[in-house]
Amino acid sequence: AQSVTQLGSHxxxxxxxxxxxxxxxxxxxxxxxxWYVQYPNQxxxxxxxxxxxxxxxxxxxxxxxxxxxxxxxxxxxxxxxxMSDAAEYFCAVSEGSSGSARQLTFGSGTQxxxxx
Amino acid sequence: DAMxxxxxxxxxxxxxxxxxxxxxxxxxxxxxxxxQQKSSQAPKLLxxxxxxxxxxxxxxxxxxxxxxxxxxxxxxxxxxxxxxxAAMYLCATRLRGGGDTQYFGPGTxxxxx
Numbered sequence: 001a002q003s004v005t006q007l008g009s010h011x012x013x014x015x016x017x018x019x020x021x022x023x024x025x026x027x028x029x030x031x032x033x034x035w036y037v038q039y040p041n042q043x044x045x046x047x048x049x050x051x052x053x054x055x056x057x058x059x060x061x062x063x064x065x066x067x068x069x070x071x072x073x074x075x076x077x078x079x080x081x082x083m084s085d086a087a088e089y090f091c092a093v094s095e096g097s098s099g100s101a102r103q104l105t106f107g108s109g110t111q112x113x114x115x116x
Numbered sequence: 117d118a119m120x121x122x123x124x125x126x127x128x129x130x131x132x133x134x135x136x137x138x139x140x141x142x143x144x145x146x147x148x149x150x151x152q153q154k155s156s157q158a159p160k161l162l163x164x165x166x167x168x169x170x171x172x173x174x175x176x177x178x179x180x181x182x183x184x185x186x187x188x189x190x191x192x193x194x195x196x197x198x199x200x201x202a203a204m205y206l207c208a209t210r211l212r213g214g215g216d217t218q219y220f221g222p223g224t225x226x227x228x229x
Contacts, residue, residue, distance in 0.1 A: 034216075041225060042222055043122075044206065044208075045220070046219070051215050051216075090159075094216040102210070103161065104216070104218055106158035106159055107158065108157070
């Protein structure tokens with residue numbers, strides 16, 4: 001079984017400040033991990049994914065995430081927040097190459113607000 | 117550009133009046149998913165097709181049905197919408213062997229009056 005916990009349903013940062021969105025996972029097999037972003041009344045857009053290659057993953061819009069197996073974490077960061085980053089962010093896990101279900105399990109989401 | 121398209125983007129229906137939502141894709145992916153997403157919640161998987169094989173989630177109400185007439189199209193039918201079915205409905209696709217990445221459409225916002 002797999003699960004995802006996103007700490008903090010709402011995060012506020014000032015424009016130009018560091019963005020840190022937390023994600024912890026549990027998985028019985030080596031996981032694939034994803035971050036998606038959702039703007040109001042839109043679908044989910046893939047920001048980045050980890051699939052067992054480099055542990056530091058760079059995504060679109062200046063975001064990156066680091067896979068830490070010892071901490072079962074996959075936190076999302078961006079050095080300098082922009083107003084356009086305000087959105088809902090979802091962390092998700094799948095069973096990766098050794099799993100058969102291939103479904104995504106989503107966290108409950110973190111709403112990011114960027115203050116001027 | 118290859119993409120996932122959902123029509124309509126906004127759908128209003130009346131309580132109990134059947135409604136059909138549509139999804140099409142130009143990615144030629146063999147797996148298609150339907151999710152329901154209520155306000156401030158994560159998407160909830162309703163069902164998925166692996167090619168023509170239909171897979172229903174155990175807690176998906178019988179009121180929800182789906183059809184996939186060909187690789188490109190998938191439909192979500194809600195036979196008798198209730199007020200609790202008002203939500204965003206998301207379609208997603210995945211390519212077998214593509215690393216589990218799902219590609220989402222823009223969604224259909226369903227309002228039930």
